[in-house]
Amino acid sequence: xxxxxxxDVTSYQNAQAAAASPCQAPAPAPKxxxxxxxxxxxxxxxxxxxxxxxxxxxxxxxxxxxxxxGPAPGDLVFRWIHGSVCAxxxxxxxxxxxxxxxxxYVLRENPCVNWEAPFTYLLLGNRGALLIDTGATPEADFYPxxxxxxxxxxxxxxxxxxxxxxxxxxxxxxxxxAQNQGIGQFADRAQTHxxxxxxxxxxxxxxxxxxxxQGLGRIDLGDRVVEVIPTPGTHKDGLSFYDSYTCHLFTGxxxxxxxxxxxxxxxxxxxxxxxxxxxxxxxVKWVMGGHVEMMFIPGRxxxxxxxxxxxxxxxxxxxxAIDEALEHARGAVGTPGVVFRTDFILLNRVSPDEKxxxxxxxxxxxxxxxxxxxx
Amino acid sequence: xxxxxxxxxxxxxxxxxxxxxxLPAVAASMTPKAEAASALPTPAADNGPIDFKRNVPAPxxxxxxxxxxxxxxxxxxxxxxxxxxxxxxTVFMRQNKAYSFEAPFMHLYFGNERILMIDQGYTQLRTDxxxxxxxxxxxxxxxxKHGRKVEDMELLLAFTHLHDDHYVGINQFYDRPNTRSxxxxxxxxxxxxxxxNYPEERVVLDLGGRNILVMGNPGHVFxxxxxxxxxxxxxxxxxxxxxxxxxxxxxxxxxxxLQRLMKFLEEYPxxxxxxxxxxxxxxGQDYPYGITYQPDEAPMHMPVEDLxxxxxxxxxxxxxxxxxxxxxxxxxETRDITTIDKIAYAYD
Numbered sequence: 001x002x003x004x005x006x007x008d009v010t011s012y013q014n015a016q017a018a019a020a021s022p023c024q025a026p027a028p029a030p031k032x033x034x035x036x037x038x039x040x041x042x043x044x045x046x047x048x049x050x051x052x053x054x055x056x057x058x059x060x061x062x063x064x065x066x067x068x069x070g071p072a073p074g075d076l077v078f079r080w081i082h083g084s085v086c087a088x089x090x091x092x093x094x095x096x097x098x099x100x101x102x103x104x105y106v107l108r109e110n111p112c113v114n115w116e117a118p119f120t121y122l123l124l125g126n127r128g129a130l131l132i133d134t135g136a137t138p139e140a141d142f143y144p145x146x147x148x149x150x151x152x153x154x155x156x157x158x159x160x161x162x163x164x165x166x167x168x169x170x171x172x173x174x175x176x177x178a179q180n181q182g183i184g185q186f187a188d189r190a191q192t193h194x195x196x197x198x199x200x201x202x203x204x205x206x207x208x209x210x211x212x213x214q215g216l217g218r219i220d221l222g223d224r225v226v227e228v229i230p231t232p233g234t235h236k237d238g239l240s241f242y243d244s245y246t247c248h249l250f251t252g253x254x255x256x257x258x259x260x261x262x263x264x265x266x267x268x269x270x271x272x273x274x275x276x277x278x279x280x281x282x283x284v285k286w287v288m289g290g291h292v293e294m295m296f297i298p299g300r301x302x303x304x305x306x307x308x309x310x311x312x313x314x315x316x317x318x319x320x321a322i323d324e325a326l327e328h329a330r331g332a333v334g335t336p337g338v339v340f341r342t343d344f345i346l347l348n349r350v351s352p353d354e355k356x357x358x359x360x361x362x363x364x365x366x367x368x369x370x371x372x373x374x375x
Numbered sequence: 376x377x378x379x380x381x382x383x384x385x386x387x388x389x390x391x392x393x394x395x396x397x398l399p400a401v402a403a404s405m406t407p408k409a410e411a412a413s414a415l416p417t418p419a420a421d422n423g424p425i426d427f428k429r430n431v432p433a434p435x436x437x438x439x440x441x442x443x444x445x446x447x448x449x450x451x452x453x454x455x456x457x458x459x460x461x462x463x464x465t466v467f468m469r470q471n472k473a474y475s476f477e478a479p480f481m482h483l484y485f486g487n488e489r490i491l492m493i494d495q496g497y498t499q500l501r502t503d504x505x506x507x508x509x510x511x512x513x514x515x516x517x518x519x520k521h522g523r524k525v526e527d528m529e530l531l532l533a534f535t536h537l538h539d540d541h542y543v544g545i546n547q548f549y550d551r552p553n554t555r556s557x558x559x560x561x562x563x564x565x566x567x568x569x570x571x572n573y574p575e576e577r578v579v580l581d582l583g584g585r586n587i588l589v590m591g592n593p594g595h596v597f598x599x600x601x602x603x604x605x606x607x608x609x610x611x612x613x614x615x616x617x618x619x620x621x622x623x624x625x626x627x628x629x630x631x632x633l634q635r636l637m638k639f640l641e642e643y644p645x646x647x648x649x650x651x652x653x654x655x656x657x658x659g660q661d662y663p664y665g666i667t668y669q670p671d672e673a674p675m676h677m678p679v680e681d682l683x684x685x686x687x688x689x690x691x692x693x694x695x696x697x698x699x700x701x702x703x704x705x706x707x708e709t710r711d712i713t714t715i716d717k718i719a720y721a722y723d
Contacts, residue, residue, distance in 0.1 A: 085498070085500075085503055086473070086474045086475075086498065086503045086504060087448030087449060087451075087473045087474070087667065088448055088449060088451045088455070088471060088473035088474055089449075089474075089503065090448070090449040094449070110449065112447070112448045112449040113447045113448070113449055113450070114446075114447065115665075115667065137446070137447060139446070139447070141450070142446065142447035142449075142450050143447070175720060176720070234720065235720050236720070236722045261718045261720070262718075263718060263720040263721045263722055264721070264722050264723065303664075303665055304663065304664075304665055305476060305663070305664075305665030305666050305667060306665065307448055307476070307667065347718070349718065349721065350718070351712065351714050351715075351716055351717060351718070352714065352716055352717075352718060352719075353663070353664065353712065353714040353716065354712070
């Protein structure tokens with residue numbers, strides 16, 4: 001059965017525009033959509049990228065239009081699960097799933113399953129799905145990542161009238177035990193490409209050869225392209241992913257609202273320079289890291305292993321955080337120490353608990369009750 | 376010491392010493408309930424006073440393994456508090472690491488007239504962590520076994536020092552009858568033990584035939600106490616010396632305390648030295664501060680030789696830093712440094 005295009009007229013134009021510039025497309029021509037006109041003035045911006053424009057009772061596979069003017073609509077309006085006073089009595093879901101939009105899902109591991117509480121991203125395109133990172137817990141009983149991903153994909157396939165969608169599992173770092181532990185759950189999954197963990201095999205998997213640092217990988221999910229940018233610095237095999245649809249940059253451990261542990265300062269600066277250049281040629285809406293460790297207090301972070309973080313910073317960082325991190329990382333090259341910023345902390349060649357209960361004198365002082373920072 | 380029981384306010388009440396050895400008249404007047412109860416018919420005939428002075432040290436046993444957390448905290452099915460009856464008159468308890476990463480140990484010492492509880496754990500609410508219920512059931516069990524009435528036994532709530540992982544659970548006892556706390560200021564605590572020369576002074580607490588020696592033990596913090604039970608001959612050194620990272624805030628005070636303990640060892644036999652935490656593996660690996668799973672944990676109790684050896688090591692320490700004695704880490708005035716970890720992924 002031939003696929004039905006949600007808006008046949010504009011798809012070609014949009015595809016052309018997308019080829020020229022991934023996040024800029026002309027406004028679509030008015031059309032009868034059967035299920036309401038997405039260009040009607042009462043719609044919020046970007047309504048045509050939602051399933052509310054689908055025909056009622058479609059008879060075949062739905063092809064979604066991923067061409068957008070700027071970043072695709074979407075938002076993170078829920079508060080993240082953040083553990084509890086008694087970790088043993090936590091009743092939150094093991095994995096919190098938040099739909100950023102209908103083709104982008106953000107998953108958080110419950111801090112009471114593992115204190116790292118990593119974020120995992122699931123991106124969907126017309127011909128493929130991409131899972132970025134796999135969490136910190138191998139046991140499916142504790143952390144049912146595969147089951148959760150299967151459920152999201154099954155639901156999404158029902159809505160899009162697809163029988164199945166191939167999955168690709170990738171990592172921001174092959175060596176990071178806070179992000180690679182769940183990968184075993186996908187080992188025997190049908191229609192699934194799982195990245196190898198070993199360095200050269202992993203680079204080859206992304207089409208990055210011997211000159212991998214200067215390379216650029218490309219993952220085509222079907223009208224939605226995710227680009228792979230090598231960014232070593234916090235891990236020697238670090239990769240960042242840029243999604244041309246939501247215009248998010250998924251940075252893993254490289255840049256996130258928390259205590260960023262620089263593993264090699266020269267590489268770290270070089271990677272941030274690369275992201276800064278990327279930012280100039282591509283729109284970046286948010287930098288989406290792998291963790292949240294900051295409190296909602298300038299320059300203060302929860303300590304390692306914390307299973308109760310009631311006042312967390314939000315996950316997303318604005319793109320300007322790249323410039324800020326670069327500026328301060330340049331100053332820190334060759335000097336072991338801690339750099340406190342409002343939204344993140346850079347640790348260069350010091351213990352992971354260095355100055356853990358402190359902030360910088362140039363940041364506004366907000367007293368944190370002892371029991372809030374500790375328990 | 377003139378005293379009018381009718382005019383007691385809370386502060387005077389708390390500051391009254393309970394040392395029947397030192398001040399028997401005062402201590403006797405402190406327990407009117409117990410005396411009144413003795414007039415009532417005794418529950419069982421064969422339950423005369425327990426003799427805590429014979430056949431010492433009383434033997435006892437620690438568990439093979441203490442509960443030590445789990446890979447996933449929310450999947451931890453261990454009890455909230457592990458109860459270890461060391462012998463029939465002594466209880467050591469441990470808080471589950473999935474309820475608090477500090478996993479502090481708490482002690483119950485039963486005497487003929489009183490029960491001493493040392494430390495109350497790190498979770499405030501009884502609904503979160505049922506310390507009060509567990510302690511009440513231990514006391515009820517002991518009373519049933521030894522023919523006492525629960526309401527006759529006074530419970531004394533003491534702690535090694537005023538850090539929140541050692542006293543926060545005290546709130547659960549606020550409405551418990553016949554219960555007294557040693558207070559939460561240095562003056563109250565010292566006054567409670569009747570000390571006039573802290574930390575040099577060593578005083579005796581009589582639980583009713585069972586003597587507990589209380590001595591000043593500063594170093595980790597200024598206001599800290601060590602306890603010695605004459606019945607089991609266990610020396611409890613709190614956070615001043617335990618199997619893990621002894622955070623030494625004041626080296627001079629700590630070293631002086633260690634010297635006092637050395638002198639104590641010459642005078643009294645000690646079966647085990649026990650502390651408030653375990654932060655180290657059987658192989659000497661450091662478990663970082665805050666971790667909630669310690670699968671290969673070292674035992675909590677230590678032989679006296681470990682304490683003596685630490686003294687030999689301490690004599691050579693002249694600078695701030697972290698020193699490993701083979702049994703414990705001595706973190707000499709390291710302030711905020713809570714770890715010996717390095718960045719795991721560093722590369723050149």
